[in-house]
Amino acid sequence: MEFVAGNNFKRDPLMGWNGSTDTTDQTILHFDQLEDAQRYAQENHIELVVEESAHMPRKPKSYATNFAFGRKQPWTH
Numbered sequence: 001m002e003f004v005a006g007n008n009f010k011r012d013p014l015m016g017w018n019g020s021t022d023t024t025d026q027t028i029l030h031f032d033q034l035e036d037a038q039r040y041a042q043e044n045h046i047e048l049v050v051e052e053s054a055h056m057p058r059k060p061k062s063y064a065t066n067f068a069f070g071r072k073q074p075w076t077h
Contacts, residue, residue, distance in 0.1 A: 001029040001037050001048070 003024040014021050029039040034050065041048035063073070 001033065001041070001046075003027055 008022055009018040009020050011017070029037075029040070031040070038048060040046075
């Protein structure tokens with residue numbers, strides 16, 4: 001669960017950085033089950049929006065395959 005940051009930023013006059021006294025945008029809660037997150041949000045009166053993440057398959061890669069003998073493309077500098 002991630003909290004949505006508000007618009008309560010103030011500009012630091014010395015460095016010009018944006019700062020805030022609200023630390024909820026730095027807070028991330030992890031739950032094992034979706035139902036646990038929904039129950040927590042309901043008990044604490046927090047609006048909950050569920051976003052499903054897209055599964056992106058990963059191909060295993062190794063740095064050593066760049067120098068393999070049976071490489072299909074020639075290795076260049």
